[in-house]
Amino acid sequence: MATWSYLTLQDASSPLMEQLIFFHDHIMLVLVLILTFVGYLMASLFSNSLINRYMLENQPIEIIWTSVPALILIFIALPSLRLLYLLDEINSPSLTLKTIGHQWYWSYEYSDFLQVEFDSYMVNSNDLESSSFRLLDVDNRTVLPMMTQIRVLISAADVIHSWTVPTLGVKADAIPGRLNQVSFLISRPGLFYGQCSEICGANHSFMPIVVESVSTNSFLNWISSSSEM
Ligand SMILES: [Cu+2]
Incomplete structure (x- = not known):
């Protein structure tokens, strides 16, 4: 067993677990993108290259940085709710x-x-x-x-x-x-x-x-x- 496999979820043995793993990877992708972007912004604070006086009191930018996180949350919440209800489903068991x-x-x-x-x-x-x-x-x-x-x-x-x-x-x-x-x-x-x-x-x-x-x-x-x- 590779060392890295201890850090991840176990391999799936049911269709629902496959979906759960896919969802986990999907969320991790979003999180890593956000982390990279925010990290870049934070780093650029030191050089003052990106954040300057045009970003303050700028309404279009404020609209974007309010609505984009809201969209990201919807992007995460919808597949999550779908999975939650799928997990609850009892399909005529044999x-x-x-x-x-x-x-x-x-x-x-x-x-x-x-x-x-x-x-x-x-x-x-x-x-x-x-x-x-x-x-x-x-x-x-x-x-x-x-x-x-x-x-x-x-x-x-x-x-x-x-x-x-x-x-x-x-x-x-x-x-x-x-x-x-x-x-x-x-x-x-x-x-x-x-x-x-x-x-x-x-x-x-x-x-x-x-x-x-x-x-x-x-x-x-x-x-x-x-x-x-
Ligand atoms: Cu017990």
Whole structure:
């Protein structure tokens, strides 16, 4: 992994995350342009080359430097609102996963199927295999089919947690007595890692999330083998 990749967002594994990354880059472009321009103006103050008495009490220039920032804000706000509403959209999901936060583990229920439910605990550093990530791997991974519209219902049993998988662009608070829902489509197979993102107690850092994205057939095999147990 290149050093720079720690500074950026994770690669997208869902269409919405692709949009979020695009939006982030779009905003960064605008910000860098503004920073460069303002930096240039500030620097030119010292040489007095650009700012002179013709820029003071000059109404056309004042109109421009009031309306241009307003336009820039609209330029940022519109795609942001569009994404916000897209993230809220629940597109007739084919599968519903229920996830409940506990101090300090996650439990999952596949309510579309009979009795497929399990708890998901972090794998202790002592029991870790050399191939898995420390503090990120769990004993029971959340298996989900890719290229399927998935709805996740999120709640908590004790305190507020937050179910987060960065590569899917998903982050939702798990609140006792309240049911939150998010929707996503996973666009590729793989293992996607996340962590509880709401400080929930002493072992807050030790309740990771692992989503295992597989093909529909593998998912159905997994479901039938899980429901037999
Ligand atoms: Cu938590």
